[in-house]
Amino acid sequence: MAKKVVPEEARRRRRPTRHGVVVTQQLIVETALRMLHEHGRDGLTVRRLGLALGADPSTLYRYFRGIDDLTLAIADELIARAMHGRRSTGQWRTDLREIGLRIHAAYLAHPEAAVLTASRVSGRANEIAGDETVLGILRSTGLPDADVVRIYQAFVDQALAFSALDAASLALPEEARAADERVWRATYAELPARTHPNIAALAPLLVARMNDSAYPTALEMLLDSAEASIGRARRDTDPDHA
Amino acid sequence: MAKKVVPEEARRRRRPTRHGVVVTQQLIVETALRMLHEHGRDGLTVRRLGLALGADPSTLYRYFRGIDDLTLAIADELIARAMHGRRSTGQWRTDLREIGLRIHAAYLAHPEAAVLTASRVSGRANEIAGDETVLGILRSTGLPDADVVRIYQAFVDQALAFSALDAASLALPEEARAADERVWRATYAELPARTHPNIAALAPLLVARMNDSAYPTALEMLLDSAEASIGRARRDTDPDHA
DNA sequence: GAGTAACGTCAACGGCGTTGGCGTAAGGTG
DNA sequence: CACCTTACGCCAACGCCGTTGACGTTACTC
CATH class of the missing domain: 1.10.10.60 (Homeodomain-like)
Structure with a gap:
């Protein structure tokens, strides 16, 4: 056959x-x-x-x-949907933020597919185009090449890693997801301050956030650090910049 | 039965x-x-x-x-191994770095198991103890509660997310892993500068890093941002600190 | 209109997770 | 030490799964 x-x-x-x-x-x-x-x-x-x-x-x-080949085709489709319609503003931080959030949103729109594909390398056109774009944005900041590659890798892998993690939670069978949430809520709401003082003190804040993805926060922290590196690079090459 | x-x-x-x-x-x-x-x-x-x-x-x-119940038991075992033998230095940044790297290492030591378990919530003793520890470290810095919770969530989820992503690559069937690597290497080494100038310019650096995890970099960037927040918090409450 | 081969279908193979029934032997009890 | 109970290991079976080889139909080419 x-x-x-x-x-x-x-x-x-x-x-x-x-x-x-x-x-x-x-x-x-x-x-x-x-x-x-x-x-x-x-x-x-x-x-x-x-x-x-x-x-x-x-x-x-x-x-x-076979099934694996179909999986890679699905991965390609998700990447295409993530990048479709994006526009550049010319501001590196704004553009990187939007790319990160777009990837995250596209994967969470198909969580079951995201789980299957997030860790695969398709090597197809959309993936390569995305990498080229991110590298271009980082190079435009004046960072040395070594920093560009370092930050690029952290940025891309962070987006994919959080997408996969958040998608995995959404893709759990409903009964398992509900059970996980019940365990989580009960755990943090009911731990005694004597044995777990920190969790007990922060329980309301923890429970309030528990259904929100930490990706926007983690992304902003990564961009904070990148901005600091860019500032250092500019001071090194242009002392007048102060 | x-x-x-x-x-x-x-x-x-x-x-x-x-x-x-x-x-x-x-x-x-x-x-x-x-x-x-x-x-x-x-x-x-x-x-x-x-x-x-x-x-x-x-x-x-x-x-x-059933198989799912066994999976949760395996998850519990991995968490236990990650935290076993850890010691505190009293320095928040050093301690958080070690916890992050320990989680990452423990999962990568059993990548196939990590893939099965990284996104599950066990709610058992070792998981809770780890959360309590991380919250305690962040609270000791003097950060406001809202920042403690925000950074805690980004830290924990980033550790789990990168562990799962890196484990998934290691756990691919050998033929698929080799194929992915071949695609990756060929893609970045052979793209013409005319169509993909940024990738072409950085290809040697990209290929040199492609087998290394980006987690240590991303972790350090997250800690950079946390340190800046801590500095701001201290200046707010103790202006003499300058 | 004839020839070719692409492609949809059929049947089958060896695997999988899971379950009901059964015999046996380990443990408690006297 | 003998009895009884029942936990637990084993067997056979069910309905799934991904994949493949053979086959016939039918859309194309010339």
């Missing part, structure tokens, strides 16, 4: 399935995203995908080498 | 299996960690676990309610 998948642009025939659907890679990716939403993180199976497409499960293997 | 699992401390009989092994929860957890190491992230299966234990696969269900 399919030793090799025919590339999308080389396809000549589009025979409809017995249910009348004309299959494409894009249709499969979109259907997979919808199934992940509807059935949870373990809800994407080849058999169910075939059912949702109105096609035999083995049809998938005419379009992707 | 087993509607309910007998708690470990209530067990009365310890009948050896036909291969002479006496099963315990701890033995199962340790065996599961070993299997994850040996067979990769998908290598932990009930049937293989039974084989490794010298017991029938269904024996697992005498000790755990």
